[in-house]
Amino acid sequence: MNRVRLATVWLDGCSGCHMSLLDMDERLLDLADRVELVYSPLVDHKEYPEDVDLVLVEGSVSSEEDLHKIRKIRRQSKILISLGDCAVTGNVPAMRNPFKTAEVLRRVYVENVSVESPTPNQVVPALLARVRPVHEVVPVDVFVPGCPPSADTIFWTLTELLEGRRPDLTGKTRFGA
Amino acid sequence: MTPAVSDVKTLQIDGIDVSAQADQTILDAAREKGLSIPTLCHLDGLGDVGACRLCLVEIKGTSKLLPACVTRVEEGMEVTTQSERLLKYRRMTLELLFAERNHVCSVCVANGHCDLQVLGQAHGLTHVQFPYRYPKLPMDASHDRFVVDHNRCVLCTRCVRVCDEVEGAHTWDVMSRGIGSMVITDLHQPWGESDTCTSCGKCVQVCPTGALFEKGKARLVAKSRDFLPYLAMMREGK
Numbered sequence: 001m002n003r004v005r006l007a008t009v010w011l012d013g014c015s016g017c018h019m020s021l022l023d024m025d026e027r028l029l030d031l032a033d034r035v036e037l038v039y040s041p042l043v044d045h046k047e048y049p050e051d052v053d054l055v056l057v058e059g060s061v062s063s064e065e066d067l068h069k070i071r072k073i074r075r076q077s078k079i080l081i082s083l084g085d086c087a088v089t090g091n092v093p094a095m096r097n098p099f100k101t102a103e104v105l106r107r108v109y110v111e112n113v114s115v116e117s118p119t120p121n122q123v124v125p126a127l128l129a130r131v132r133p134v135h136e137v138v139p140v141d142v143f144v145p146g147c148p149p150s151a152d153t154i155f156w157t158l159t160e161l162l163e164g165r166r167p168d169l170t171g172k173t174r175f176g177a
Numbered sequence: 178m179t180p181a182v183s184d185v186k187t188l189q190i191d192g193i194d195v196s197a198q199a200d201q202t203i204l205d206a207a208r209e210k211g212l213s214i215p216t217l218c219h220l221d222g223l224g225d226v227g228a229c230r231l232c233l234v235e236i237k238g239t240s241k242l243l244p245a246c247v248t249r250v251e252e253g254m255e256v257t258t259q260s261e262r263l264l265k266y267r268r269m270t271l272e273l274l275f276a277e278r279n280h281v282c283s284v285c286v287a288n289g290h291c292d293l294q295v296l297g298q299a300h301g302l303t304h305v306q307f308p309y310r311y312p313k314l315p316m317d318a319s320h321d322r323f324v325v326d327h328n329r330c331v332l333c334t335r336c337v338r339v340c341d342e343v344e345g346a347h348t349w350d351v352m353s354r355g356i357g358s359m360v361i362t363d364l365h366q367p368w369g370e371s372d373t374c375t376s377c378g379k380c381v382q383v384c385p386t387g388a389l390f391e392k393g394k395a396r397l398v399a400k401s402r403d404f405l406p407y408l409a410m411m412r413e414g415k
């Protein structure tokens with residue numbers, strides 16, 4: 001039997017959604033029989049593979065790197081799931097949006113430090129002018145709000161998708177849950 | 178006293194025959210029959226203003242949608258409170274409310290006790306299709322006990338009405354128009370410097386979101402609003 005090719009991605013989020021994913025505990029074993037984890041911060045693949053069936057995206061699109069990644073992810077995945085409030089709404093990362101990027105960097109690297117360090121402009125990806133939820137950048141197939149969505153919600157969403165159904169999350173989770 | 182026959186109107190709401198007093202609104206009549214219409218700016222015990230547009234209903238014979246909270250019942254009216262079209266507009270209204278200011282549920286004091294959040298969930302809102310505006314809005318923490326965070330305000334004007342109608346202080350009002358509207362204390366002075374505020378806290382209790390909250394509490398407990406219909410009833414001597 002061909003197992004479903006599952007990927008999970010961590011953009012601008014706190015990894016709490018991935019923690020919640022791991023909170024599925026022994027149900028992870030049920031899932032392991034049915035999916036192959038082809039890309040994730042939890043495993044060691046470096047390149048996002050071709051032909052991913054399901055991808056869970058945690059985090060908002062905040063940097064040039066996020067933007068590059070999410071476009072590639074969309075191209076190479078069948079079903080894209082926005083997992084958690086950062087991916088769905090922008091959430092906490094988007095709280096910088098009322099301010100200019102330069103103001104944010106000055107606050108972090110100049111005003112709030114005891115020893116002044118240079119604002120990084122090499123190696124680390126440049127911040128976008130505005131943090132955006134995933135669906136403002138690429139089409140999203142399933143939205144799972146929550147901060148983080150509970151393990152039950154994630155498990156239910158995945159099993160619905162594995163059964164070939166489109167999950168209806170009405171009443172199951174909410175913004176900030 | 179039994180009302181005169183002419184004071185009673187008979188109408189249909191969602192196909193159910195309803196009789197109501199002539200001065201009742203569609204919302205009153207529907208709720209008496211156990212029919213639910215979503216509301217946000219309405220609060221039992223306060224005057225209605227029809228600000229939030231969530232209680233819009235269809236009335237046969239008019240193409241306009243009308244707010245149930247400020248539309249009086251009429252003889253022979255045929256009202257529909259639930260339809261695909263209404264659900265579409267109610268969802269759109271909620272999405273626009275979420276997109277208009279900075280509603281970050283996960284870090285909001287009202288998370289778990291927020292009328293907007295509950296309405297979003299009840300209407301199956303899993304995301305907001307409109308681009309968020311991210312306006313730069315102030316907080317005023319100058320009052321000894323309370324804070325106003327304009328990021329979370331939905332301009333329902335419950336605070337304005339409870340302060341005016343129930344407390345009689347009229348500290349709160351609305352400034353400017355359209356997207357620039359803001360609730361203000363006195364003549365747009367810091368809340369802590371208000372001459373009229375009695376620090377009664379009624380505005381905090383009626384606020385549907387985390388826009389008004391008490392200092393020193395990281396999480397709101399459920400708000401108490403039961404006093405409102407009771408006060409209104411006692412004052413009217415009903």
